[in-house]
Amino acid sequence: MLDEDGLVVTNQGLSATCRRAAFLERSKGVLSQPSSGPIQLYFEDLHIGQRFTSGAYYMDAARIKSFAAEFDPQPFHLDEVAARSTIFKGLSASGLHTLAVSMRLLVTGGLPSANGLIGLGGELTWPKPTRPGDTLRVESEIVEILPSRSKPNQGSAKVRSTTLNQVGEAVLIFTAEMLVFKSAST
């Protein structure tokens, strides 16, 4: 976790309650690192405009190819030479791989939420391909908050997550509706 001056600070030794309070204070601005402890954000902790930043993930060519072989076996995701003569002009990760890695970054601190990250649905677009050697991170912003009409202990939040490569280009924009619980429900 970074403090206001961008220095790395640690939550070691703080109680979970303390970490939550400290995190809420800090998350008014953009974080450059994900949380380092089991932070639990509830529905009532969220506000529109609140922003979060994940850690980073390195995309290596071998995993790009093996992911594609299992889930998206197309030449532009499988083989450097074959990929050159396609619209991608070179090896690119499956869009599903970029999305899966983005989910990992969100779950592992990029979007702290009590009771986990449960997506109800969303909209996505891939503005640019992900390439071998890219380092990805995800920046998220709460864009809408909706209490549940039927369930008093929960609500949903619309979160716009942008996955960026190491030069700041967006490779995925995913606006997801997430199920979020109120603290009284636990």
Place this chain on the structure above:
Amino acid sequence: MLDEDGLVVTNQGLSATCRRAAFLERSKGVLSQPSSGPIQLYFEDLHIGQRFTSGAYYMDAARIKSFAAEFDPQPFHLDEVAARSTIFKGLSASGLHTLAVSMRLLVTGGLPSANGLIGLGGELTWPKPTRPGDTLRVESEIVEILPSRSKPNQGSAKVRSTTLNQVGEAVLIFTAEMLVFKSAST
């Protein structure tokens, strides 16, 4: 490939051109099996209301857990016992895993397209969780066809793909905008 009476027929011995012609004839109705040969559908072969059905994919508990460990490490995707006390009331696949498997089913014959399946973006929703032991298939329908304004050799098609489990419940509905090439472009 199934013929009109639901019998399995084979494309063995047919030329690629013949397979394409036979496929176009058959794809006026719903197919129950994906294509068995390298069928190449181009932009001009598509029409609104055209439907396709993929092959099937079995979701086993071990792969549900290992996928989640890598991309969506949350208790309800990782461990049967821990999952019982969550909103899912038991182990469920990551929505990203369901989506990745659906992509595999589309790429391996569920949605034949010349030059591959290149998604520009889309909307998705997960109406029900995928469970260990589920067998998934994907039914797709062309819902919109748009020529490119700037590139004469390509266009896009909006395809609504519904991933169904073995009892016909929808576990994912993904409406994707796909890039599609015209035959003259190859």
